[in-house]
Amino acid sequence: MHNVSKSYGKNKQALKSVHLKIGHGMFGLLGPNGAGKSTLLRMLATLLKPTSGTITINGCDLAREADTIRRMIGYLPQSFQAHPQMTGRQFLDYVAIMKGIGSGKERKRHVDELLEQVNLADKASLAVKTYSGGMRQRIGIAQALIGCPQVLIVDEPTAGLDPEERVRFRNLLNRFSRERTVILSTHIVGDIETSCTQLAVMSRGEVRYAGHPQGLVKIGEGQVWEVELSDNEFTEFEPSQIVGARRTSTGVRCRIVSSSPPVPHAASAVPTLEDGYLALIGGERSE
Numbered sequence: 001m002h003n004v005s006k007s008y009g010k011n012k013q014a015l016k017s018v019h020l021k022i023g024h025g026m027f028g029l030l031g032p033n034g035a036g037k038s039t040l041l042r043m044l045a046t047l048l049k050p051t052s053g054t055i056t057i058n059g060c061d062l063a064r065e066a067d068t069i070r071r072m073i074g075y076l077p078q079s080f081q082a083h084p085q086m087t088g089r090q091f092l093d094y095v096a097i098m099k100g101i102g103s104g105k106e107r108k109r110h111v112d113e114l115l116e117q118v119n120l121a122d123k124a125s126l127a128v129k130t131y132s133g134g135m136r137q138r139i140g141i142a143q144a145l146i147g148c149p150q151v152l153i154v155d156e157p158t159a160g161l162d163p164e165e166r167v168r169f170r171n172l173l174n175r176f177s178r179e180r181t182v183i184l185s186t187h188i189v190g191d192i193e194t195s196c197t198q199l200a201v202m203s204r205g206e207v208r209y210a211g212h213p214q215g216l217v218k219i220g221e222g223q224v225w226e227v228e229l230s231d232n233e234f235t236e237f238e239p240s241q242i243v244g245a246r247r248t249s250t251g252v253r254c255r256i257v258s259s260s261p262p263v264p265h266a267a268s269a270v271p272t273l274e275d276g277y278l279a280l281i282g283g284e285r286s287e
Protein backbone atom coordinates (compact mmCIF):
# COMPACT_ATOMS: atom_id res chain seq x y z
CA MET A 1 0.00 0.00 0.00
CA HIS A 2 1.50 3.27 -1.07
CA ASN A 3 0.24 6.53 0.40
CA VAL A 4 -3.31 5.17 0.75
CA SER A 5 -6.01 7.40 2.18
CA LYS A 6 -9.72 6.73 2.52
CA SER A 7 -12.50 9.18 3.38
CA TYR A 8 -16.14 8.39 4.02
CA GLY A 9 -18.09 11.44 2.85
CA LYS A 10 -16.62 14.88 3.53
CA ASN A 11 -15.92 14.62 7.22
CA LYS A 12 -14.57 11.18 8.03
CA GLN A 13 -11.00 10.34 7.09
CA ALA A 14 -10.70 6.67 8.03
CA LEU A 15 -7.16 6.13 6.63
CA LYS A 16 -4.40 8.70 6.35
CA SER A 17 -1.41 8.15 4.01
CA VAL A 18 -0.88 4.50 4.82
CA HIS A 19 2.36 2.90 3.60
CA LEU A 20 2.52 -0.80 4.26
CA LYS A 21 4.42 -3.74 2.85
CA ILE A 22 3.11 -7.17 3.78
CA GLY A 23 5.18 -10.27 3.07
CA HIS A 24 4.68 -14.02 3.27
CA GLY A 25 3.40 -15.64 6.49
CA MET A 26 1.14 -14.29 9.19
CA PHE A 27 0.73 -10.52 9.40
CA GLY A 28 -1.11 -9.00 12.36
CA LEU A 29 -3.04 -5.75 12.10
CA LEU A 30 -3.59 -4.45 15.58
CA GLY A 31 -5.53 -1.41 16.71
CA PRO A 32 -8.40 -0.19 18.86
CA ASN A 33 -12.01 0.08 17.65
CA GLY A 34 -12.34 2.64 14.91
CA ALA A 35 -8.60 2.61 14.03
CA GLY A 36 -9.34 1.85 10.37
CA LYS A 37 -8.47 -1.87 10.25
CA SER A 38 -11.68 -3.02 8.55
CA THR A 39 -11.47 -0.16 6.06
CA LEU A 40 -7.94 -1.24 5.14
CA LEU A 41 -8.92 -4.92 4.80
CA ARG A 42 -12.03 -4.12 2.77
CA MET A 43 -9.80 -2.25 0.33
CA LEU A 44 -7.40 -5.20 0.05
CA ALA A 45 -10.46 -7.40 -0.58
CA THR A 46 -11.41 -5.07 -3.50
CA LEU A 47 -14.71 -4.08 -1.83
CA LEU A 48 -13.73 -0.44 -1.28
CA LYS A 49 -11.68 1.91 -3.42
CA PRO A 50 -9.06 4.14 -1.85
CA THR A 51 -9.72 7.88 -2.07
CA SER A 52 -6.07 8.27 -3.07
CA GLY A 53 -2.91 6.17 -3.23
CA THR A 54 -2.10 2.81 -4.81
CA ILE A 55 -2.44 -0.81 -3.73
CA THR A 56 -0.57 -3.66 -5.38
CA ILE A 57 -1.06 -7.34 -4.59
CA ASN A 58 1.44 -9.83 -6.05
CA GLY A 59 2.35 -7.28 -8.71
CA CYS A 60 -1.28 -6.52 -9.71
CA ASP A 61 -2.60 -2.99 -9.39
CA LEU A 62 -5.88 -3.05 -7.48
CA ALA A 63 -7.36 -0.14 -9.43
CA ARG A 64 -6.89 -1.85 -12.81
CA GLU A 65 -6.77 -5.59 -12.09
CA ALA A 66 -9.38 -6.14 -9.39
CA ASP A 67 -10.73 -9.29 -11.08
CA THR A 68 -7.30 -10.94 -11.10
CA ILE A 69 -6.80 -9.94 -7.48
CA ARG A 70 -10.16 -11.43 -6.48
CA ARG A 71 -8.92 -14.79 -7.72
CA MET A 72 -5.86 -14.52 -5.48
CA ILE A 73 -7.58 -13.63 -2.24
CA GLY A 74 -9.89 -15.19 0.32
CA TYR A 75 -11.76 -12.95 2.71
CA LEU A 76 -13.50 -13.56 6.02
CA PRO A 77 -15.34 -10.34 6.87
CA GLN A 78 -15.90 -9.12 10.43
CA SER A 79 -19.60 -9.96 10.49
CA PHE A 80 -19.65 -13.16 8.48
CA GLN A 81 -22.96 -14.97 8.00
CA ALA A 82 -23.35 -18.28 6.22
CA HIS A 83 -26.84 -19.13 4.97
CA PRO A 84 -28.39 -20.58 8.13
CA GLN A 85 -30.67 -23.11 6.41
CA MET A 86 -27.87 -24.69 4.35
CA THR A 87 -25.70 -27.46 5.70
CA GLY A 88 -21.97 -26.75 6.02
CA ARG A 89 -21.27 -28.80 2.90
CA GLN A 90 -24.05 -27.16 0.86
CA PHE A 91 -22.80 -23.71 1.83
CA LEU A 92 -19.18 -24.42 0.82
CA ASP A 93 -20.38 -26.02 -2.43
CA TYR A 94 -22.46 -22.91 -3.16
CA VAL A 95 -19.48 -20.58 -2.57
CA ALA A 96 -17.28 -22.86 -4.70
CA ILE A 97 -19.79 -22.59 -7.59
CA MET A 98 -19.78 -18.79 -7.17
CA LYS A 99 -15.98 -18.83 -7.32
CA GLY A 100 -16.11 -20.87 -10.53
CA ILE A 101 -14.44 -24.03 -9.20
CA GLY A 102 -14.46 -26.58 -12.06
CA SER A 103 -16.46 -29.77 -12.39
CA GLY A 104 -18.82 -31.24 -9.79
CA LYS A 105 -16.28 -33.95 -8.90
CA GLU A 106 -13.38 -31.54 -8.44
CA ARG A 107 -15.58 -29.21 -6.39
CA LYS A 108 -16.76 -32.02 -4.12
CA ARG A 109 -13.16 -33.12 -3.48
CA HIS A 110 -12.09 -29.56 -2.70
CA VAL A 111 -15.06 -28.99 -0.32
CA ASP A 112 -14.41 -32.30 1.46
CA GLU A 113 -10.73 -31.39 1.91
CA LEU A 114 -11.65 -28.00 3.38
CA LEU A 115 -14.19 -29.54 5.76
CA GLU A 116 -11.41 -31.85 7.00
CA GLN A 117 -8.94 -28.99 7.36
CA VAL A 118 -11.28 -26.91 9.52
CA ASN A 119 -12.34 -29.98 11.49
CA LEU A 120 -15.99 -29.89 10.45
CA ALA A 121 -16.19 -33.07 8.38
CA ASP A 122 -18.42 -34.81 10.95
CA LYS A 123 -20.76 -31.77 11.12
CA ALA A 124 -20.93 -31.17 7.37
CA SER A 125 -24.49 -32.49 7.02
CA LEU A 126 -25.92 -30.28 9.78
CA ALA A 127 -27.56 -26.92 9.07
CA VAL A 128 -25.25 -23.95 9.72
CA LYS A 129 -27.88 -22.50 12.09
CA THR A 130 -27.11 -25.34 14.53
CA TYR A 131 -23.36 -24.47 14.63
CA SER A 132 -21.65 -22.83 17.63
CA GLY A 133 -19.85 -19.46 17.19
CA GLY A 134 -16.52 -21.22 16.74
CA MET A 135 -17.91 -23.64 14.16
CA ARG A 136 -19.42 -20.72 12.20
CA GLN A 137 -16.03 -19.01 12.14
CA ARG A 138 -14.44 -22.23 10.95
CA ILE A 139 -16.96 -22.57 8.09
CA GLY A 140 -16.15 -18.89 7.42
CA ILE A 141 -12.45 -19.61 7.10
CA ALA A 142 -13.23 -22.64 4.90
CA GLN A 143 -15.25 -20.48 2.47
CA ALA A 144 -12.34 -17.99 2.39
CA LEU A 145 -9.95 -20.84 1.50
CA ILE A 146 -11.99 -22.03 -1.49
CA GLY A 147 -9.83 -21.92 -4.59
CA CYS A 148 -6.60 -22.02 -2.48
CA PRO A 149 -6.00 -18.23 -2.43
CA GLN A 150 -2.44 -16.95 -2.00
CA VAL A 151 -3.65 -14.21 0.33
CA LEU A 152 -6.09 -14.80 3.16
CA ILE A 153 -7.70 -11.72 4.73
CA VAL A 154 -9.36 -12.26 8.10
CA ASP A 155 -11.12 -9.46 9.99
CA GLU A 156 -11.39 -9.87 13.80
CA PRO A 157 -12.21 -13.57 13.61
CA THR A 158 -11.96 -14.40 17.30
CA ALA A 159 -14.48 -11.85 18.65
CA GLY A 160 -17.14 -13.72 20.60
CA LEU A 161 -15.28 -17.05 20.71
CA ASP A 162 -14.65 -18.85 23.98
CA PRO A 163 -10.96 -19.35 24.98
CA GLU A 164 -10.76 -22.91 23.67
CA GLU A 165 -12.24 -22.03 20.27
CA ARG A 166 -10.01 -18.95 20.12
CA VAL A 167 -6.87 -21.05 20.57
CA ARG A 168 -8.12 -23.62 18.07
CA PHE A 169 -8.87 -20.90 15.52
CA ARG A 170 -5.46 -19.27 16.00
CA ASN A 171 -3.75 -22.61 15.41
CA LEU A 172 -5.77 -23.13 12.26
CA LEU A 173 -4.71 -19.75 10.84
CA ASN A 174 -1.14 -20.42 11.86
CA ARG A 175 -1.18 -23.63 9.83
CA PHE A 176 -2.63 -21.91 6.77
CA SER A 177 -0.02 -19.14 6.95
CA ARG A 178 2.77 -21.62 6.14
CA GLU A 179 1.93 -21.62 2.43
CA ARG A 180 0.47 -18.16 1.99
CA THR A 181 0.05 -14.65 3.35
CA VAL A 182 -2.52 -14.37 6.13
CA ILE A 183 -3.56 -10.87 7.15
CA LEU A 184 -5.32 -10.95 10.49
CA SER A 185 -6.89 -7.92 12.11
CA THR A 186 -7.67 -7.86 15.80
CA HIS A 187 -7.74 -5.66 18.86
CA ILE A 188 -6.63 -8.58 21.03
CA VAL A 189 -2.85 -8.76 21.35
CA GLY A 190 -2.99 -12.42 22.41
CA ASP A 191 -4.41 -13.34 18.99
CA ILE A 192 -1.18 -12.45 17.26
CA GLU A 193 1.64 -12.66 19.76
CA THR A 194 2.44 -16.32 19.25
CA SER A 195 1.95 -16.49 15.51
CA CYS A 196 2.76 -13.28 13.63
CA THR A 197 6.18 -12.66 12.17
CA GLN A 198 5.24 -9.11 11.16
CA LEU A 199 2.64 -6.70 12.43
CA ALA A 200 1.33 -3.18 12.15
CA VAL A 201 -0.37 -1.08 14.80
CA MET A 202 -3.00 1.36 13.63
CA SER A 203 -4.63 4.16 15.52
CA ARG A 204 -7.00 6.82 14.21
CA GLY A 205 -6.39 5.94 10.59
CA GLU A 206 -2.59 5.96 10.79
CA VAL A 207 0.02 3.23 10.95
CA ARG A 208 1.85 3.90 14.20
CA TYR A 209 4.22 0.94 14.02
CA ALA A 210 5.13 -1.62 11.37
CA GLY A 211 7.73 -4.35 11.77
CA HIS A 212 8.66 -7.31 13.96
CA PRO A 213 6.71 -8.00 17.17
CA GLN A 214 10.02 -7.66 19.05
CA GLY A 215 10.26 -4.02 17.96
CA LEU A 216 6.86 -3.33 19.50
CA VAL A 217 7.93 -5.00 22.75
CA LYS A 218 10.97 -2.67 22.79
CA ILE A 219 8.70 0.40 22.72
CA GLY A 220 7.50 -0.67 26.18
CA GLU A 221 11.03 -0.74 27.62
CA GLY A 222 11.37 1.68 30.54
CA GLN A 223 7.61 2.31 30.54
CA VAL A 224 6.33 -0.69 32.49
CA TRP A 225 6.22 -0.74 36.29
CA GLU A 226 5.13 -3.08 39.03
CA VAL A 227 4.04 -1.85 42.40
CA GLU A 228 1.89 -2.86 45.32
CA LEU A 229 -0.71 -0.20 46.10
CA SER A 230 -2.97 0.12 49.12
CA ASP A 231 -6.71 0.00 48.41
CA ASN A 232 -6.90 3.80 48.71
CA GLU A 233 -3.96 4.40 46.38
CA PHE A 234 -5.46 1.93 43.90
CA THR A 235 -8.83 3.71 43.70
CA GLU A 236 -7.11 7.08 43.20
CA PHE A 237 -5.07 5.83 40.24
CA GLU A 238 -5.98 6.73 36.64
CA PRO A 239 -7.56 3.39 35.54
CA SER A 240 -6.28 3.51 31.95
CA GLN A 241 -2.66 3.38 33.21
CA ILE A 242 -3.19 0.10 35.06
CA VAL A 243 -2.80 -2.83 32.67
CA GLY A 244 -2.92 -5.60 35.28
CA ALA A 245 -4.03 -5.89 38.90
CA ARG A 246 -3.92 -8.80 41.35
CA ARG A 247 -5.24 -8.69 44.89
CA THR A 248 -2.76 -9.71 47.61
CA SER A 249 -3.23 -10.07 51.38
CA THR A 250 -1.93 -6.50 51.88
CA GLY A 251 -3.26 -4.55 48.89
CA VAL A 252 -3.29 -4.70 45.09
CA ARG A 253 -0.25 -5.67 43.01
CA CYS A 254 -0.43 -3.54 39.84
CA ARG A 255 1.27 -3.47 36.48
CA ILE A 256 1.33 0.07 35.15
CA VAL A 257 2.32 1.55 31.78
CA SER A 258 3.69 5.05 32.25
CA SER A 259 6.58 7.05 30.80
CA SER A 260 7.88 7.82 34.34
CA PRO A 261 7.63 5.88 37.65
CA PRO A 262 3.96 6.17 38.72
CA VAL A 263 5.00 6.19 42.41
CA PRO A 264 8.55 6.48 43.84
CA HIS A 265 8.74 2.85 44.99
CA ALA A 266 7.61 1.34 41.63
CA ALA A 267 9.95 -1.29 40.15
CA SER A 268 10.74 -1.39 36.45
CA ALA A 269 9.31 -4.52 34.70
CA VAL A 270 10.15 -6.39 31.50
CA PRO A 271 7.58 -5.41 28.83
CA THR A 272 5.33 -7.83 26.95
CA LEU A 273 3.92 -7.26 23.46
CA GLU A 274 0.73 -5.93 25.02
CA ASP A 275 2.71 -3.46 27.16
CA GLY A 276 4.52 -2.22 24.03
CA TYR A 277 1.18 -1.79 22.27
CA LEU A 278 -0.34 0.10 25.20
CA ALA A 279 2.78 2.27 25.60
CA LEU A 280 2.57 3.15 21.89
CA ILE A 281 -1.09 4.07 21.63
CA GLY A 282 -1.47 5.19 25.26
CA GLY A 283 -4.45 7.45 25.88
CA GLU A 284 -5.71 7.31 22.30
CA ARG A 285 -6.92 3.72 22.63
CA SER A 286 -10.45 4.11 21.36
CA GLU A 287 -12.56 6.74 19.72
Ligand SMILES: Nc1ncnc2c1ncn2[C@@H]1O[C@H](COP(=O)(O)OP(=O)(O)OP(=O)(O)O)[C@@H](O)[C@H]1O
Residues within 6 Å of the ligand: 008, 012, 013, 014, 031, 032, 033, 034, 035, 036, 037, 038, 039, 040, 078, 187, 287
Ligand atom coordinates in the same frame (compact mmCIF):
# COMPACT_ATOMS: atom_id res chain seq x y z
N1 LIG B 1 -19.35 3.34 5.81
C1 LIG B 1 -18.86 4.23 6.66
N2 LIG B 1 -19.31 5.50 6.66
C2 LIG B 1 -18.81 6.43 7.50
N3 LIG B 1 -17.83 6.19 8.41
C3 LIG B 1 -17.35 4.92 8.46
C4 LIG B 1 -17.84 3.89 7.60
N4 LIG B 1 -17.16 2.75 7.88
C5 LIG B 1 -16.30 3.06 8.88
N5 LIG B 1 -16.41 4.36 9.23
C6 LIG B 1 -15.62 5.08 10.24
O1 LIG B 1 -14.26 4.98 9.86
C7 LIG B 1 -13.43 4.76 11.00
C8 LIG B 1 -12.65 3.47 10.82
O2 LIG B 1 -13.59 2.39 10.88
P1 LIG B 1 -13.14 0.85 10.71
O3 LIG B 1 -14.38 0.03 10.78
O4 LIG B 1 -12.28 0.72 9.52
O5 LIG B 1 -12.26 0.65 12.03
P2 LIG B 1 -11.79 -0.69 12.75
O6 LIG B 1 -10.39 -0.46 13.19
O7 LIG B 1 -12.06 -1.85 11.89
O8 LIG B 1 -12.74 -0.72 14.02
P3 LIG B 1 -13.54 -1.96 14.64
O9 LIG B 1 -12.54 -2.78 15.35
O10 LIG B 1 -14.51 -1.27 15.58
O11 LIG B 1 -14.23 -2.64 13.50
C9 LIG B 1 -14.36 4.77 12.22
O12 LIG B 1 -14.38 6.06 12.75
C10 LIG B 1 -15.71 4.41 11.62
O13 LIG B 1 -16.74 4.98 12.39
